[in-house]
Amino acid sequence: SADDLTRLQSYTKTKYAEPNKKYFGIAKEKNIIKIHLESFQTEMIGLKVNGKEVTPYLNQLATGNDDFIYYSNFFHSTGQGKTSDAELTMDNSMYGLQQGSAFSLKSDNTFQSLPAILHQKQNYSTSVMHGDYKTFWNRDQIYKRFGIDKFYDATYYDMSEENLENLGLKDKEFFKESIPYLKKETKPFYSHLLTLTNHYPFTVDPSEATIASPNTGDATVDGYVQTARYLDEAVRQFMTDLKKNGLYDDSVIMIYGDHYGISENHNKAMGQLIGETVTPAKFMDLQRTGLFLKVPGIKGHVDPTYASQVDVMPTILHLTGIDAKPYTIFGTDLLSKKHRQVVVFRNGDFITPEIKSLNGVFYDNKTNAQLTDEKLIAKATKIKNTVATELEMSDSLLNGDLLRFYNNKEFKKINPADYEYQNGTV
Numbered sequence: 001s002a003d004d005l006t007r008l009q010s011y012t013k014t015k016y017a018e019p020n021k022k023y024f025g026i027a028k029e030k031n032i033i034k035i036h037l038e039s040f041q042t043e044m045i046g047l048k049v050n051g052k053e054v055t056p057y058l059n060q061l062a063t064g065n066d067d068f069i070y071y072s073n074f075f076h077s078t079g080q081g082k083t084s085d086a087e088l089t090m091d092n093s094m095y096g097l098q099q100g101s102a103f104s105l106k107s108d109n110t111f112q113s114l115p116a117i118l119h120q121k122q123n124y125s126t127s128v129m130h131g132d133y134k135t136f137w138n139r140d141q142i143y144k145r146f147g148i149d150k151f152y153d154a155t156y157y158d159m160s161e162e163n164l165e166n167l168g169l170k171d172k173e174f175f176k177e178s179i180p181y182l183k184k185e186t187k188p189f190y191s192h193l194l195t196l197t198n199h200y201p202f203t204v205d206p207s208e209a210t211i212a213s214p215n216t217g218d219a220t221v222d223g224y225v226q227t228a229r230y231l232d233e234a235v236r237q238f239m240t241d242l243k244k245n246g247l248y249d250d251s252v253i254m255i256y257g258d259h260y261g262i263s264e265n266h267n268k269a270m271g272q273l274i275g276e277t278v279t280p281a282k283f284m285d286l287q288r289t290g291l292f293l294k295v296p297g298i299k300g301h302v303d304p305t306y307a308s309q310v311d312v313m314p315t316i317l318h319l320t321g322i323d324a325k326p327y328t329i330f331g332t333d334l335l336s337k338k339h340r341q342v343v344v345f346r347n348g349d350f351i352t353p354e355i356k357s358l359n360g361v362f363y364d365n366k367t368n369a370q371l372t373d374e375k376l377i378a379k380a381t382k383i384k385n386t387v388a389t390e391l392e393m394s395d396s397l398l399n400g401d402l403l404r405f406y407n408n409k410e411f412k413k414i415n416p417a418d419y420e421y422q423n424g425t426v
């Protein structure tokens, strides 16, 4: 009801973090290229297998000496909706559902999404590109509610047998074929490219495996190293092509992992790979999926701020000079002095620079030793309660479809009937 909306907004209002004046509007009307790394975990950054780097290109970006800010403590907050939860969170600054995928279950809801805001405020054209068919995760329905103009699905790509691996188009081919589409987008554009090859069960054609298997004896973990390398090469190739086509310099580029690739079932082999036992606390450390952010006018550096996918929307809003205040969102701008460093996981666990909360038990984040200090336990308990409230609020938003009651002066309601995703003719 409208009362539930009031309750929700009196909560989200308390989370508003003012923009940092230094960066507000610095990326106004710049193209935004968003690259979704399937199943990428930053544990691969800097990791060597048999003396060889798994992800040499991303490692280079992660030094901070390239053009990107590397957020080294950036986590996913996805649940059962996996990729679709990551997309929901990135573009709406809310959490996925406790059970199932909001893309499938809440596709008739009203949203006030980042792509729609960018379109309405600064005339961005918006698109998604992906080498799978448009009905997967119900994307062709929910994207209409997000106000996404164009959806280049598999029908826009050459899906010949030799171009496929696992769920769909191979990443290198996908990026190559996406360049002409990007070039045709009306500027400024907000384009979201979703990769696919680094997906369970992590298979790669032997002729395209450019790093030797770590031979842990676990096919999932072994394969992951090789598909992560393939993904790394695909991103490098795409960056080179963006530069060649004049799309690199003046664009905001963000690269992020969507969710873990390696589940608890593979803790033993993962431990062998990283040379460390994967305890439950260590498993939480492995939920870092990373954010690399290039903003014209901001020099590359490493930023250890704790953050998650929910924080991206307010960050992009402020970079483009749109105040996040009128929007009902949960994240806080990464560049704001008031950014909140509590990372909320979908199951109610959380992590801060100081504390891990896992299954009701608190740990020192650095040492992973159980907390004994009364003061810290009291502090952790307090945070745990706000985390529970936060998830409850996000659930109420989705389950009550609360944004339908919100007459936001700063947002023109989306009519899904205005959107239709044609098939490509490749």
Ligand code: GP9
Pocket (backbone or CB within 6 Å): 081, 082, 083, 084, 132, 136, 167, 194, 196, 199
């Ligand atoms: C499918 C792809 C994978 O199109 O995005 O989704 P996931 O299985 O990772 O949720």
Ligand code: MN
Pocket (backbone or CB within 6 Å): 038, 039, 082, 083, 084, 258, 259
């Ligand atoms: Mn995924």
